[in-house]
Amino acid sequence: xxxxxxxxxxxxxxxxxxxxxxxxxxxxxxxxxxxxxxxxxxxxxxxxxxxxxxxxxxxxxxxxxxxxxxxxxxxxxxxxxxxxxxxxxxxxxxxxxxxxxxxxxxxxxxxxxxxxxxxxxxxxxxxxxxxxxxxxxxxxxxxxxxxxxxxxxxxxxxxxxxxxxxxxxxxxxxxxxxxxxxxxxxxxxxxxxxx
Numbered sequence: 422x423x424x425x426x427x428x429x430x431x432x433x434x435x436x437x438x439x440x441x442x443x444x445x446x447x448x449x450x451x452x453x454x455x456x457x458x459x460x461x462x463x464x465x466x467x468x469x470x471x472x473x474x475x476x477x478x479x480x481x482x483x484x485x486x487x488x489x490x491x492x493x494x495x496x497x498x499x500x501x502x503x504x505x506x507x508x509x510x511x512x513x514x515x516x517x518x519x520x521x522x523x524x525x526x527x528x529x530x531x532x533x534x535x536x537x538x539x540x541x542x543x544x545x546x547x548x549x550x551x552x553x554x555x556x557x558x559x560x561x562x563x564x565x566x567x568x569x570x571x572x573x574x575x576x577x578x579x580x581x582x583x584x585x586x587x588x589x590x591x592x593x594x595x596x597x598x599x600x601x602x603x604x605x606x607x608x609x610x611x612x613x614x615x616x
Contacts, residue, residue: 425528432526438496445502445576449567457492457500464488464556471556474596477548487542487553490535494519503561504582545589555593558586559601566604570613579615580605 422430442457465488472481492500497519501508520539524532541550562583565572573583583605591598608614 428526428528429531432523435523435526436493436496439493442492442495442500444500444561446561446564446572447568449564451568451571455564457495460560461489461492464553464560467560468553468556471594471597472552474594475548475552475555476592476594477551479548479552483538483549484553484556487538487549488556490538491542491553491557493523494539497522502576503586504576504578545592551589551593553593555590555597558590559597562587562601562604565613566608570608570611573608573614574612577615580609583614 439458439461440456443454444457444460446455446460447453448455448459465485468484468488469481472479472484494516498512498515501512501515520536524536524539526532527535541547542553543550545551545554561572572578587598587601587605590601605614609616
């Protein structure tokens with residue numbers, strides 16, 4: 422086996438560890454906590470299905486790839502809950518170190534490609550990154566809502582926190598932001614999100 426293929430296959434096995442990184446969000450139907458790989462897969466399918474609601478024309482293949490690779494770094498860095506202010510303080514440094522280790526396993530051209538896609542997602546400036554980030558916000562919101570707002574209640578999440586995160590959804594899709602706004606209002610009314 423040549424060195425390139427060996428590196429690619431080692432990376433393929435390494436990213437399987439993403440299935441062991443559990444998030445705070447529960448799968449729909451009051452199930453167990455979702456893992457990062459499930460989150461990424463769900464986002465990629467959502468992006469494909471909902472692409473017509475992007476504010477701008479997008480390369481859907483690039484968006485789907487962003488969805489699939491954006492949390493690979495959490496294999497080393499761990500998941501940082503969206504509303505964890507303490508965890509957010511060290512998140513960037515943890516993810517940068519993880520990005521370097523994990524993507525360095527690949528041949529140089531693929532390392533550079535995937536690091537660029539990760540960095541584009543993080544910057545959130547291109548139409549593709551804005552839409553991928555909208556999926557990253559919408560997906561857990563839909564799951565929380567499907568579970569009667571239990572994750573918001575258990576973490577005592579406030580309306581300001583949820584709206585603060587959903588600004589990213591608006592940047593990617595005005596139409597999907599309308600959906601999130603309705604969901605948030607309903608969950609505030611029901612006492613699942615603190616006013």
